[in-house]
Amino acid sequence: MKTDLRHLQNGSDVRGVALAVPGGGAVDLTEEACERIAGAFVRWLARRTGKAPEDLRVGVGHDSRLTAEPLKAAAIRGICDQGAAALDCGLASTPAMFMGTVFADTAFDGSVMLTASHLPKERNGMKFFTPDGGLDKPDITVLLELAADVAANPGTGASAEPCPLMAEYAAVLREKITRGVGGGEHPLAGLHIVVDAGNGAGGFFVRDVLEPLGADCSGSQFLDPDGNFPNHIPNPEDRQAMEAIRGAVLAHKAHLGFIFDTDVDRMSAVLPDGTEVNRDAIIALAAAVLAPDCPGGTIVTDSVTSDRLTAFLEGDLGLKHRRFKRGYKNVINEAIRLNAEGVNCPMAMETSGHGALRENYFLDDGAYLAVKLTVALARHGHLGDLIAKLPPAVEEAEKRIPLSGEDFQEKGTAALAAFARRAEERGIALAPTCEGVRLSLPEGWMLLRQSLHDPLLPLNAEGNRSGDCKKLLTLAKELLTGLDGLDLSVLE
Secondary structure (H helix, E strand, O other): OOOOOHHHEEOOEEEEEOOOOOOOOOOOOOHHHHHHHHHHHHHHHHHHHOOOHHHOEEEEEEOOOOOHHHHHHHHHHHHHHOOOEEEEEEEOOHHHHHHOOOOOOOOOOEEEEEOOOOOOOOEEEEEEEEOOEEOOHHHHHHHHHHHOOOOOOOOOOOOOEEOOHHHHHHHHHHHHHHHHHOOOOOOOOOOEEEEEOOOOOOOHHHHHHHHHHOOEOOOOEOOOOOOOOOOOOOOOOOHHHHHHHHHHHHHHOOOEEEEEOOOOOEEEEEOOOOOEEOOHHHHHHHHHHHHHHOOOOEEEEEOOOOHHHHHHHHHHOOOEEEEEOOOHHHHHHHHHHHHHOOOOOOEEEOOOOEEEEHHHOOEEOHHHHHHHHHHHHHHHOOHHHHHOOOOOOOEEEEEEEEEOOOOHHHHHHHHHHHHHHHHHHOOOOEEOOOOOEEEEEOOEEEEEOOOOOOOEEEEEEEEOOOOHHHHHHHHHHHHHOOOOOEOHHHHO
């Protein structure tokens, strides 16, 4: 009997509830589902590469989640049931799993990473890679359709060859730092860098990258993997998480702090004075590091970046700023498209901390970005100087306006059209944007857009002065009042 698993699709990956907890929802990413999907990945790879399944090598890794081991065993079983060779990479980062398709010593035809990023402990998921990069949304749709016809054999065992992928990945990062700083056995001697891994997979960055190169990493915290995430959510966008790394930097008088998400494809930083470098600031800092080697280059970001960032990138760094649709794969794919057309585009980065560099396969890799900033710290001293001309945010707000009814998408489309029309009727010019409606005003800017999957209209706003954000939200409410299906109470 066919098993429909399409509900597990989450854009360009798979996610679901894998652990029964009170209030956590019904378990749907079961071992059987994981086995079927991994088997379907082998079938998909065989079609894509033209290889027989028995000639395929597929790596499997996982982050620190409580369900990692049983789901890994299921994925390995699904791979082996199709005749392919499975390689067990153990605790790994998502970027390392892609690099396993690139390294000559591993040369996976494909890889599977078990992770749900920063989501709660009951969740888990699957990300997929080939040497061409991560699978896109249409690929996942096909994969899940194939999975419906894959038989599961939960009672059978399967063996996988151990693969020390993270050791090779860490060695590559060490070599990049050593070369970037200028050589020497301990090129980071004299630097104090603290890392917060949030009990995810990022502890290796201290033990296997920074400390062997001479860095003082005392004060680093939550390096041991623990899928209960007992200290804070492993998410660089989380307020508590950022306060944790900020406190560690100040308490230990470090030169720099890094914080990773669970699977280390995102990061943010903290400067010695406690200044948080996330959202617009982390994009600005990464761009400032790249700018000397990419004059006039285009930086692709998601749509919710600020007017301050545009002014800094274009006015101070001499770069170009291209805003695109939210979603890290959208941003990365736009950068790849621009480069294919001959546009000099060295970086794609979301405000969430997903940063992908052209020099690194356009892979969103938090550890690689940390390497770039570490090299810049060693060479320039104080990273804050590189973004000193970026004005700090004064007031920011994100409101999620609920839409009612089964026809919420139609109501959302109509609301956006009315929002734009009413703004223009007031003499407010619409700012260029690739999604939604963006307004730039003397008080600041705001962007209203439609959620891809949920009955919501997210509204992002940033005020230029104290009190301006409230004015923007008041204006937004005025422009939306009376429209069908909107709950505007969140704007009060």
